[in-house]
Amino acid sequence: MLGERLRELRQARGLSLRALAGQAGVSAGLLSQIERGLVDPSLATLRSLADVFGESVARLFEEPEVPAVWISRPGERMRLHAPRGRISYDRLTPGNGQLEVLQADLAPGDVSAPEARPHPSIECAVVLEGVVTVEVDGQSHEVVAGEAMTFDSRLPHRYINHGPDPARLIIAITPPSP
Known part of the structure; x- marks a missing residue:
């Protein structure tokens, strides 16, 4: 979910992995791993990415339609x-x-x-x-x-x-x- 959202934001702004990485102060390899869901980013990385996009950290996790009822289960949480x-x-x-x-x-x-x-x-x-x-x-x-x-x-x-x-x-x- 997070990786897909980051890819969507990056592509909507016409940024390459390398360009976004440079603006956020992280490596392009790390961004690629985050987008593919291979690693969980640190809070500092999330804040840097949110700043580049002019969004809140919470908005990086937004789904197109949030369900009216949400159940958070151990082991399934970000x-x-x-x-x-x-x-x-x-x-x-x-x-x-x-x-x-x-x-x-x-x-x-x-x-x-x-x-x-x-x-x-x-x-x-x-x-x-x-x-x-x-x-x-x-x-x-x-x-x-x-x-x-x-x-x-x-x-x-x-x-x-x-x-x-x-x-x-x-x-x-x-x-x-x-």
Whole structure:
């Protein structure tokens, strides 16, 4: 699905793999593998591609017609991998551009981004397992299993697992961030 969408966007703009790769700062080989569904791109790669197309990351996953009812099943979800030391996400919602829900797994020491960053959305994080430190606008908030935190995503923010145990959380973002 993602690979097909990227190929569609690339071809609609008359870009070769090499031209898109150059604009996005990735290799043409990686783009080819993504388009063929052989590899899952990192979140950073998705953001770079979305920027080139002037789209949100969520729009890269959009299907022509999103069903009225969507069931997200383990093993069938799009998994977004970040570089080592960063979060891995399972996408729980279809790409309709209105709401994005992600399940994030953080190993001890994992961080969502090297620096806190903003985006124009509202975000709610529900910690399912472990303890997650949520940095928002320079302040740290410790959120434990069973607790939820909602904040204006226009404030720079990131998620960190400072603890010795893995953590899992659900993150809801509306509208989805670019």
